[in-house]
Amino acid sequence: MTEIEAPKGYSISDEPTQTIKLVEQQAEFVVDFENEQNTIPFEITKTDISTGELIPDCTFEILNENKEQVITGTTDENGIAHFQLAIGKYFYREISAPDIYEIDDTPYPFEITENDDIVKAEMTNKKKSGSIKVTKTTTGNLNIEGIKFFATGISDTNKDLKFEATTNENGVAMFDKLVIGKYVITEDGSTVPAAYLTADEQEVTVEYNETAEVKVTNEEKTGTVQVHKRTEGQKNVEGITFYLKGTSDSGREINIPATTDKDGVAVFENVPIGTYSIIEDEETVPYGYLVADEKEVTVIYSETVDAEIINNEQTGTIKVHKRTEGDLNISGITFYLKGTSDSGREINIPATTDKDGVAVFENVPVGTYMVIEDEKTVPYGYLVAAEKEVTVTYAETVDTDILNEEQTGTIQIHKKTADMSNVEGIRFILSGISDTGREINIPAITDKDGLAKFEGVPVGTYTITEDGSTVPYGYLVADSKQVTVAYAQTVDTDMVNEKAPDTPNTGVTDNDTDGRTALGSVAIILAGAAVLMFSRKRKER
Incomplete structure (x- = not known):
């Protein structure tokens, strides 16, 4: 028996002819022909939709028309899964893939x-x-738009990956549809404004169907300002507050306080780069000082700027007006202004009088002082003036008079006659030039004891002259006498009136003037002149 045709989908048996022997009375017999089902190769090629790369290790299942699994197969290193399938209708479906791929089932x-x-x-x-969502921040969220970032990584096939994104007005840069894996976020320094530091790199892991959040902060470039407080003598330099004010190069309004330490140093740290004004807080400036002028400083990245701020003392002026009797000898006198200023500084300043007797102390710190005359410069004949207290007020001129009294002494005239009678009411004139250069002409009249006193007489050498008009009849006018007055001493001197000698009768008529009368007339004239001169000098004094 020979098989000449096999069922559809099958091949003819390997033994297509078989011999059988018929036996008598055998009703039937069985002959087995084994047909193998015919198969056709079926291949599935798996590729990456983005790169076209062949993908190994993807497993598929083959389903029959009833969607029952027939067989499974996996792609090889060439991305191909091989199957041998019989004639028929089928389905293929992916059931597994490498971790980095989505499964299409x-x-x-x-x-x-x-x-x-x-x-x-x-x-x-x-x-x-x-x-990946990158959110850009800065202090005050200024300058956050237009900053470029890169996301870099390595693919599963060891290829370098690099993507870029730029921040919007809200400072957000989006990297969409990134293959899962690890990436490094790097800021493009060329897009970072000059006032900021480029942010550090950050590593981020992208998970399937998730958005990784990355916050990137740009720190401002900063520097330091060191204020050195200066005053005369470096007093009162602690506890002074300064403000650093202005707009940073990043556009931010800056207003930072700092207070000086015991050395007068105030430090502004982490100041954004830019140009600012240093302003002194007047409420912290000690009394006695002017508020310092504002000072401009420019802060440079990573550097320290030193700024010296000087507080000048509040000052005023003292005008000393030198006074003497007759305003003589008033130039060339030195005075010292001594004391402690309101700022705590010891003051000792000289000033010398000009031809008008004025000595000026200028730029004197406010405070209360003593004006002291330098006795070495006081002319002979004068007492050193008493110290005088003056208070200096800011921006004002204080006028003060300093009087030099003359050194004086006393003269006591003891009037003498032969019998010590007629000693009262006799006038004497003290005349001459004092050691201070002043014209002196002073009268004094004897008392009942014949004593006439000249008190408060400036030191010097003088002439005592008796006023003949006051000499009693019968006496000669006393001779003039020179006396020297010393400071704080009393000079005693006797003035003697001798009796006039008897005069014989010469036959002169009543109309004639006798010697006494003539002498009296002369004395009256001299006395009148002396009185007139004394009156004028008193007015001058």
Whole structure:
């Protein structure tokens, strides 16, 4: 018996002819022919949808028309899964893939026919992806738009990956559809404004179907300002507050306080680069000082700027007006202004009088002082003036008079006559030039005891002259006498009136003037002149 045709989809048996022997009375017999089912090669090629790279290790299942699994197969290193399938209708479906790929579990139909030599199918895979959201921040959230970032990594095939994104007005840069894995976020320094430091790199992991959040802060470039407080004698330099004010190069309004330490140093640290004004807080400036002028400083990145701020003392002026009797000898006198200023500084300043007797102390710190005359410069004949207290007020001129009294002494005249009678009411004139250069002409009249006193007489040498008009009848006018007055001493001197000698009768008539009368007339004239001179000098004094 020979098989000449096999069922559809099968091949003729390997032993197509078999011999059988018929036996008498055998009703039937069985002959087995084994047919193998015919198969056709079926291939699925798996590729990356983005790169076209062949993907190994993807497993597929083949389903029959009833979607029952027939067989499974896995792509090789060339990304191909090989199958041998009998003629018929089927579905292929992906059931596993490498971790970085999404699985496409859609059943795709296909058919194997007897006319096919090979059936091929192609399938692509999307890599699993996620997103990175970069949020850019700065102090005050200024200058956050237009900053470029890079996301770099390595693909599963060891290829370098690099993506870029730029921040919007809200400072957000989005990296979408990134293959899952690890990335490094790097800021493009060329897009960072000059006032900021480029942010440090950050590593981030992208998970499937998730958005990784990355916050990137740009720190401002900063420097330091060191204020050195200066005063005369470096007093009162602690506890002074300064403000640093202005707009940073990053556009931010800056208003920072700092207070001086015991050395007068105030430090502004971490100041954004830019140009500012240093302003002294007047409420912290000690009494006695002017508020310092504002000072401009420019802060440079990573550097320390030193600024010296000087507080000048509040000052005023003292005008000393030198006074003497007759305003003589008033130039060339030195005075010292001594004391402690309101700022705590010891003051000792000289000033010398000009031809008008004025000595000026200028730029004197406010406070209360003593004006002291330098006795070495006081002319002979004068007492050193008493110290005088003056208070200096800011921006004002204090006028003060300093009087030099003359050194004086006393002269006591003791009037003498032969019998010590007629000693009262006799006038004497003290005349001459004092050691201070002043014209002196002073009268004094004897008392009942014949004593006449000249008190408060400036030191010097003088002439005592008796006023003949006051000499009693019968006495001669006393001779003039020179006396020297010493400071704080009393000079005693006797003035003697001798009796006039008897005069014989010469026959002169009543109309004639006798010697006494003539002498009296002369004395009256001299006395009148002396009185007139004394009156004028008193007015001058």
